[in-house]
Amino acid sequence: MELLIKLLLLVLTALKTTQGSDSCNEVKHGHGHPYLHEASSFSQAEEEGFDYIIVGGGTSGCPLAATLSRNYSVLVLERGGSPYGNPNISHMQNFHIGLSDTSPSAPSQPFISTDGVINTRARVLGGGTCINAGFYTRASQRYVKTVGWDAKLVNESYPWVEQRIVHWPEVAPWQAALRDGLLEAGVAPFNGYTYNHLYGTKIGGIIFDKDGFRHTAADLLAAGNNDNLKVLLHATVERIIFERRGRRRRPTAVGVEFKDNSGKRHRALLNGGRQSEVILSAGAIGSPQLLQLSGVGPRKELKKLGIPVVIDNLHVGKGMADNPLNSIFMPTKKPVRQSLIQTVGITHPGVFIEASSGFSQSPNSIKCHHGIMSAEIGQLSTIPPGQRSLEAVQKYKREIKKNLPKEAFQGGFILEKISGPLSHGGLRLVNGDVHTPPVVTFNYFSHPEDLQRCVYGVRSIERVVQTKRFADLTVNDAYTMEALLNMSVQANVNLIPKHTNDTASVEQFCRDTVTTIWHYHGGCHIGKVVDGEYRVIGAARLRVVDGSTFNKSPGTNPQATVMMMGRYMGVKILRKRLGRAAGV
Numbered sequence: 001m002e003l004l005i006k007l008l009l010l011v012l013t014a015l016k017t018t019q020g021s022d023s024c025n026e027v028k029h030g031h032g033h034p035y036l037h038e039a040s041s042f043s044q045a046e047e048e049g050f051d052y053i054i055v056g057g058g059t060s061g062c063p064l065a066a067t068l069s070r071n072y073s074v075l076v077l078e079r080g081g082s083p084y085g086n087p088n089i090s091h092m093q094n095f096h097i098g099l100s101d102t103s104p105s106a107p108s109q110p111f112i113s114t115d116g117v118i119n120t121r122a123r124v125l126g127g128g129t130c131i132n133a134g135f136y137t138r139a140s141q142r143y144v145k146t147v148g149w150d151a152k153l154v155n156e157s158y159p160w161v162e163q164r165i166v167h168w169p170e171v172a173p174w175q176a177a178l179r180d181g182l183l184e185a186g187v188a189p190f191n192g193y194t195y196n197h198l199y200g201t202k203i204g205g206i207i208f209d210k211d212g213f214r215h216t217a218a219d220l221l222a223a224g225n226n227d228n229l230k231v232l233l234h235a236t237v238e239r240i241i242f243e244r245r246g247r248r249r250r251p252t253a254v255g256v257e258f259k260d261n262s263g264k265r266h267r268a269l270l271n272g273g274r275q276s277e278v279i280l281s282a283g284a285i286g287s288p289q290l291l292q293l294s295g296v297g298p299r300k301e302l303k304k305l306g307i308p309v310v311i312d313n314l315h316v317g318k319g320m321a322d323n324p325l326n327s328i329f330m331p332t333k334k335p336v337r338q339s340l341i342q343t344v345g346i347t348h349p350g351v352f353i354e355a356s357s358g359f360s361q362s363p364n365s366i367k368c369h370h371g372i373m374s375a376e377i378g379q380l381s382t383i384p385p386g387q388r389s390l391e392a393v394q395k396y397k398r399e400i401k402k403n404l405p406k407e408a409f410q411g412g413f414i415l416e417k418i419s420g421p422l423s424h425g426g427l428r429l430v431n432g433d434v435h436t437p438p439v440v441t442f443n444y445f446s447h448p449e450d451l452q453r454c455v456y457g458v459r460s461i462e463r464v465v466q467t468k469r470f471a472d473l474t475v476n477d478a479y480t481m482e483a484l485l486n487m488s489v490q491a492n493v494n495l496i497p498k499h500t501n502d503t504a505s506v507e508q509f510c511r512d513t514v515t516t517i518w519h520y521h522g523g524c525h526i527g528k529v530v531d532g533e534y535r536v537i538g539a540a541r542l543r544v545v546d547g548s549t550f551n552k553s554p555g556t557n558p559q560a561t562v563m564m565m566g567r568y569m570g571v572k573i574l575r576k577r578l579g580r581a582a583g584v
């Protein structure tokens with residue numbers, strides 16, 4: 001009977017898909033999305049003006065928009081397209097394929113920080129949740145307290161996200177091995193399946209369902225009120241429009257200017273309501289970039305670029321950080337199944353241990369890859385940061401990969417990411433055009449404590465590698481670091497330090513092999529660029545709600561908290577305006 005129903009559902013789904021629709025912005029998966037429109041279809045003349053204009057339909061922007069649309073009109077402007085119907089986004093197996101697509105319309109936009117580390121920014125409705133590795137895990141209680149959030153509302157906001165898009169993984173073999181290896185190496189206790197941030201080893205949530213189908217922040221828009229919600233795709237916001245109003249003649253946001261795909265410029269305006277607002281959720285690079293383009297930033301830098309200064313603030317785009325990622329490849333006797341992140345070890349010194357495995361077949365196959373550490377997505381950890389380039393990635397794809405021995409793909413990676421970090425950098429505009437990527441610097445390991453923690457992380461990986469659990473999986477019975485080095489040199493996938501008892505050599509390893517786990521944050525810090533309510537200091541009717549406001553990346557991986565924050569701020573704003581009548 002159950003089988004019959006399943007079959008029937010399959011047939012129905014197939015029918016729905018074949019009926020399809022001629023627009024690629026319509027959804028192929030499940031229900032439609034009536035609020036999605038192309039930016040080119042927009043005409044301010046036909047609009048009344050909006051209660052809220054949200055710039056960036058990403059990880060925080062989507063839950064925020066859905067929540068505010070319950071009671072107010074909301075316009076979301078997203079520079080990318082729709083995630084629906086794109087298999088590069090929707091299928092877990094395509095993680096590395098999607099990320100290696102560098103065409104101008106692709107959902108990820110690569111950049112290289114001045115540190116020489118290849119990185120990427122999301123450019124699609126749903127933001128980072130459409131291209132990320134999908135691991136879902138909350139911030140610690142201490143983090144929530146330090147930021148000053150209302151812990152009860154935080155506890156209500158995470159489940160709002162979880163019920164809609166988060167799943168428990170079927171633990172993949174490589175992730176099970178890491179779980180057991182961590183416990184054997186003393187990263188204990190085992191905390192089971194949990195979203196919570198607890199010392200020891202745990203299995204977290206993922207945004208992929210049992211079929212490996214990705215659910216994203218864009219799906220959260222379906223929780224909004226369709227009558228109040230409008231989302232424009234391929235709408236690149238160029239600047240915030242300010243007027244000087246009120247007794248103190250504070251710069252007041254009244255709308256934004258944006259371009260559609262054909263390059264045509266539009267204006268979207270607030271409706272003039274006293275509490276209407278422009279809210280930036282353009283991400284850790286997009287939000288400080290847009291503030292500066294709009295004249296909110298360091299006077300000297302803006303003047304040099306000919307941008308009229310609206311608010312002089314030295315801190316915009318400063319204090320940005322990216323958590324350094326270092327990893328070790330473990331060759332195994334047998335092929336391991338592909339897995340992104342499911343297991344994490346949370347250590348007291350603030351080092352998080354995770355794992356990823358790719359797919360081994362013939363190195364000539366596009367299917368053959370290294371999961372999160374795939375060189376074709378820019379994780380060129382075999383080349384020191386200064387020498388990495390997008391050309392080097394192409395060369396890897398064309399020449400190097402083909403000549404690697406099969407063993408180089410048979411195995412998995414153990415990764416370590418440090419909490420914080422304490423090393424900071426920032427971004428600088430090159431010109432006044434939103435399409436020119438800002439120059440970004442993270443200064444990895446410039447703070448000695450970050451380097452110490454990396455050394456601790458690499459040594460922790462060594463302990464895991466030497467457990468009985470891993471010895472059984474790997475080619476030699478027990479791996480010494482030297483043996484691993486030998487193996488890896490042959491396979492050309494690692495630059496492993498010769499002796500992990502030699503701190504200087506591990507430090508060098510940390511610097512030489514540093515890559516990113518794409519958790520960069522900061523640029524619009526609380527107390528410096530925004531106040532405790534995320535209002536831009538010195539401006540009216542303008543907020544920033546996204547990862548650019550973080551001092552430190554939350555949890556072991558940030559997306560849970562970024563989405564939570566969108567929901568949380570939406571509820572806060574509704575409650576403030578409507579009191580109990582908000583009903584949330």
Ligand SMILES: Cc1cc2nc3c(=O)[nH]c(=O)nc-3n(C[C@H](O)[C@H](O)[C@H](O)COP(=O)(O)OP(=O)(O)OC[C@H]3O[C@@H](n4cnc5c(N)ncnc54)[C@H](O)[C@@H]3O)c2cc1C
Nearest residue numbers: 056058059079127128132133134135237283286557558559
């Ligand atoms: C490859 C990768 C893997 C990751 N893996 C994980 C993981 O496994 N687990 C985890 O927790 N985190 C992971 N992360 C991190 C996490 O996804 C991000 O921290 C998070 O998505 C950032 O959210 P945000 O809202 O700050 O920005 P985003 O989600 O990037 O949203 C910003 C949005 O604004 C849009 N935008 C920017 N500028 C403009 C403009 N001028 N006009 C209009 N729109 C604009 C962008 O197109 C984007 O959609 C990963 C990230 C990446 C890239």
Ligand SMILES: *[C@@H]1O[C@H](CO)[C@@H](O)[C@H](O)[C@H]1NC(C)=O
Nearest residue numbers: 070071072225578581582583
């Ligand atoms: C806000 O929206 C909710 C859900 O639609 C509704 O129940 C509530 O009455 C609304 N509140 C006001 C004040 O309009």
Ligand SMILES: *[C@@H]1O[C@H](CO)[C@@H](O)[C@H](O)[C@H]1NC(C)=O
Nearest residue numbers: 086087088097098099100101
């Ligand atoms: C998926 O990515 C590949 C390259 O990595 C690209 O060639 C292809 O066009 C992408 N598909 C879609 C639907 O964007």
Ligand SMILES: *[C@@H]1O[C@H](CO)[C@@H](O)[C@H](O)[C@H]1NC(C)=O
Nearest residue numbers: 141150151152153154155196
């Ligand atoms: C929030 O949830 C956490 C974890 O479940 C719990 O420990 C904490 O006491 C809760 N806080 C509040 C204020 O409810």
Ligand SMILES: *[C@@H]1O[C@H](CO)[C@@H](O)[C@H](O)[C@H]1NC(C)=O
Nearest residue numbers: 480481482483484485486487
């Ligand atoms: C590593 O390789 C070197 C040189 O080929 C060899 O002398 C050494 O014994 C090897 N060490 C291990 C542990 O395999």
Ligand SMILES: *[C@@H]1O[C@H](CO)[C@@H](O)[C@H](O)[C@H]1NC(C)=O
Nearest residue numbers: 480482498499500501502503
């Ligand atoms: C590190 O340990 C190895 C083997 O355990 C030893 O041969 C080597 O001399 C040690 N190196 C240092 C710098 O202590």
